[in-house]
Amino acid sequence: MFIIMGIPEKPHLFVFSLLSVIIPIVFNTMMTTYSLIQEMIHNDDFNNWCKKHGFTISMFTILSSADVEALHILSSKIAGFNAFSAPPLSSRISRIVFWAGCINIFLEDIPQFIIQIYYKRDTIVYTIIPTLSLISSSVTLCISFFGKLYFFFMYFYGNKKSNRSQKLIEVI
Structure with a gap:
């Protein structure tokens, strides 16, 4: 929406906006x-499970092109629907999805935020669409960053605890 509504008056930002999408x-x-x-x-x-739910996999492949972490919805068991009852992703693939989400912050969220700041700085009359877009981008960036930080520490400390528990069990 920002690319369509906000950028025509600032053509030098158009290429960067397009690339950030x-x-x-x-x-x-x-x-x-x-x-x-x-x-x-x-x-x-x-x-x-994929063989039985080909349409669901196709839809989530498309949805995940916007956010790779949407793959976790497949095994979420939302409302008990069979379409969301895939076996959980392996820990290896879950790590790949997590790190891909982290990379997305640098490929998508931060560049879009920077472009919107440049736009605000260079614009005399700042209309509602770019304002809402900047607010949305700021909130998204904060949630993404702190969410990743939270899951990183939960994973890190969760593994440390399980390793300590395993060592304790071995001692006993």
């Missing part, structure tokens, strides 16, 4: 495709 979509599509193929090859339960 296209590059993340290509990256997410590649990561989604790679993750799904790897999971189908190495996880027989997931492969069987």
Whole structure:
């Protein structure tokens, strides 16, 4: 919306805005495709589930081109629907999805935020669409950053605890 409504008066930002949309979509599509193929090859339960739910996998491949972390919805069991009851992604693929989401902050969220700041700085009359876009971008960036930080520490400390518990069990 910002590209269509806000950029025509600032053509020098158009190319950068377009790249900040296209590059993340290509990256997410590649990561989604790679993750799904790897999971189908190495996880027989997931492969069987995919064979039964081909339409769902197709839709989530498309949705995940916007955000690779949408793959986690497949195994969320939302409202008990069969379409969202895939076997959980393997820990390897979950890590890939997590790090792809982290890279997305640098490929998508930060560049869009910077472009919107440049636009605000260079514009005399700042209308409602770019204002809402800047607010939305700021909130998205904060949520993405702190969400990733939270999950990183939960994973890191979760592994430390499980390693300590495992060592304690070995001692006993």
